[in-house]
Amino acid sequence: MAADLPKxxxxxxxxxxxxxxxxxxxxxxxxxxxxxxxxxKAYRDELRYAASQRPDGPVHTVFFGGGTxxxxxxxxxxxxxxxxxxxxxxxADAEISLEANPVSAAYQQLSALxxxxxxxxxxxxxxxxxxxxxxxxxTHRASDALEAxxxxxEIFDFVSLDLIYARPDQSLAAWRDELERVLALQPDHVSLYxxxxxxxxxxxxxxxxxxxxxxxxxxxxxxxxxxxxxxAEAGLPAYEVSNHARPGHACRHNVGSWxxxxxxGIGPGAHGRLSDAHxxxxxxxxxxxxxxxxxVDAQGHGWAEDNRLDEVETQAEALMLGLRLVEGVAKQRxxxxxxxxxxxxxxxxxxxxxxxxxxxxxxHLVATPQGRLVLDHxxxxxx
Ligand SMILES: C[S@@+](CC[C@H](N)C(=O)[O-])C[C@H]1O[C@@H](n2cnc3c(N)ncnc32)[C@H](O)[C@@H]1O
Ligand code: SF4
Numbered sequence: 001m002a003a004d005l006p007k008x009x010x011x012x013x014x015x016x017x018x019x020x021x022x023x024x025x026x027x028x029x030x031x032x033x034x035x036x037x038x039x040x041k042a043y044r045d046e047l048r049y050a051a052s053q054r055p056d057g058p059v060h061t062v063f064f065g066g067g068t069x070x071x072x073x074x075x076x077x078x079x080x081x082x083x084x085x086x087x088x089x090x091x092a093d094a095e096i097s098l099e100a101n102p103v104s105a106a107y108q109q110l111s112a113l114x115x116x117x118x119x120x121x122x123x124x125x126x127x128x129x130x131x132x133x134x135x136x137x138x139t140h141r142a143s144d145a146l147e148a149x150x151x152x153x154e155i156f157d158f159v160s161l162d163l164i165y166a167r168p169d170q171s172l173a174a175w176r177d178e179l180e181r182v183l184a185l186q187p188d189h190v191s192l193y194x195x196x197x198x199x200x201x202x203x204x205x206x207x208x209x210x211x212x213x214x215x216x217x218x219x220x221x222x223x224x225x226x227x228x229x230x231x232a233e234a235g236l237p238a239y240e241v242s243n244h245a246r247p248g249h250a251c252r253h254n255v256g257s258w259x260x261x262x263x264x265g266i267g268p269g270a271h272g273r274l275s276d277a278h279x280x281x282x283x284x285x286x287x288x289x290x291x292x293x294x295x296v297d298a299q300g301h302g303w304a305e306d307n308r309l310d311e312v313e314t315q316a317e318a319l320m321l322g323l324r325l326v327e328g329v330a331k332q333r334x335x336x337x338x339x340x341x342x343x344x345x346x347x348x349x350x351x352x353x354x355x356x357x358x359x360x361x362x363x364h365l366v367a368t369p370q371g372r373l374v375l376d377h378x379x380x381x382x383x
Contacts, residue, residue: 005275006261008054009061009253010084012043013267014069015289018103022137022202023164023195027269027287028067040076042296043266046285047083049301050264053281054274057088060261061095061253064118070100074112081117095120095158095252102140105148110155120158120251122191123148128181129174132167137202149185158249160189165227166220167195168212175223176230183234188249192227193242194220221373228369241324241372258321260333268292268302280309312383315339319365319379328359328366341365341382348381 016031062084064077077098084090097120098113105123113121125145127133133141140148152159161182165175182190195214197207206212215223231237231244239250240258257263257273265272269287273280284305286292292302309317315337322329334341341349341360352358357371357378371378 005056007060007256008057008088009063009256009261009263010047010050010059011063011065011253011257011263011265011270011272012069012080013265013270013285014064014066014072015268016071017066017068017101018071019137019139022206023198025198025201026067029289031068031071036073036076038293038297040079042293042302043076043080044083045296046266046301046303047080047087047264049303050266050272051087054262054264054276055088058091059084059088059094060091061256062090062097063253063263064096064098066099068101068104068124069098070104070109070113072113074109074116077113077118078116097122097251097253099124100148100152102145102148105151107151107155110148110151114155119156120160121152121156122160122162122189122251123152125149125161125182126164127167128178132170135167136164146185149187158188160191160245160251161185161187162191162193164193164195166215166223168214170215170223172219172222172226176226179227179230183230183236187236189243189245189251190231190236191243192231194224224373237326239326255325258325259329260318260321265303272303278308280314282307282309311338316379316383319382320375323358323365323367323375323378324372326366328361328364330364331360332363334365339382352378352381 013027015027015029017028018031020028020030062081064072081090081096096118098118099122100110101124110121123145126136126138128142128145130141149159149161163182197204197214228238236244236246238244240254243251243254262274263272264274265283265285268285268289270285272283274283283303285302286295286304295302315334318329318333318337322333331341353360356368357374359366359368367375367378
């Protein structure tokens with residue numbers, strides 16, 4: 001690898017789900033009959049184009065995200081990984097994650113995905129309460145999630161669970177009880193997201209019409225705090241705003257992207273960041289699946305946007321992403337990006353420290369737990 005380039009990862013987006021959840025604003029589309037050979041060719045072609053733009057390997061992590069990539073034919077996953085290996089080389093200890101929905105996580109499918117090279121499974125449990133799953137529009141029940149988890153545990157060394165909390169009318173006691181049941185399953189990693197009402201989703205329309213309420217801010221803060229405490233007590237301390245892991249089990253792919261590593265975005269709507277001799281580029285692929293396929297067919301890739309980030313944009317992104325991590329952002333990285341932060345050097349920094357929002361360690365700029373909840377404010381102050 002060229003000595004001065006950041007480590008390389010690949011994010012690959014599979015945009016299909018068996019049903020679309022009413023809260024979700026990811027780039028998702030209902031799964032239907034697919035011309036799988038066209039998808040096979042398009043992923044391969046876009047990988048080749050990406051390699052022409054950022055040739056130096058090896059690839060350290062691959063993340064199959066979605067959508068619901070557990071619906072992918074395992075032989076397609078295997079082919080994509082073989083192509084990545086041929087183009088850049090896959091590091092011997094590469095972390096290869098895939099997101100799964102419990103309804104498409106039967107033992108046989110998970111086993112085939114493991115055989116294809118997946119090393120880490122992230123399972124969308126969302127809740128262990130059937131009424132909450134129904135409210136969230138999920139098509140699985142808690143028992144299906146537990147069954148999928150048991151299969152995943154047998155097959156993969158590294159299993160993560162996703163949950164959505166701060167749901168309407170969710171009491172502190174009810175969430176405490178549910179989270180204790182989740183942690184008793186002894187996952188390696190949990191991603192715990194507070195329900196967000198995203199614009200242009202069915203939930204947004206229902207919420208705007210007053211059909212349900214979400215917890216007020218002080219209740220949401222209480223829910224967040226109990227989450228931090230229970231996870232830490234169970235041996236899965238937070239390493240990021242919503243992510244908790246047993247020591248050594250943080251998701252290397254996500255940590256790398258928060259630390260400013262390069263990741264190539266492959267597939268409809270995928271975002272990427274890559275470095276070259278002139279600086280850093282931000283890429284976004286066309287969102288609509290059919291249009292993306294046509295563009296890849298016509299020009300070899302579907303990257304609709306490919307823009308250079310200027311110095312301030314690069315600094316803002318390094319702060320925004322780096323401060324999400326509990327360890328914070330390395331001062332050395334900030335100084336490489338032209339941002340010198342030294343104690344007492346500017347009033348803004350001192351003000352944020354006094355307000356208990358940030359701390360400076362000898363090596364890192366760190367947002368405190370309160371600071372992590374107001375990162376926009378911190379960044380506006382610092383830049
Ligand atoms: C791509 S999905 C994960 C895999 C799979 N599609 C599934 O849902 O089972 C990523 C995760 O984002 C979270 N998520 C999506 N929309 C959300 C929202 N509006 N509020 C909170 N969490 C959300 C869910 O926990 C979901 O598991
Ligand atoms: S939450 Fe997961 S399954 Fe539901 S629509 Fe979003 S990506 Fe698809």
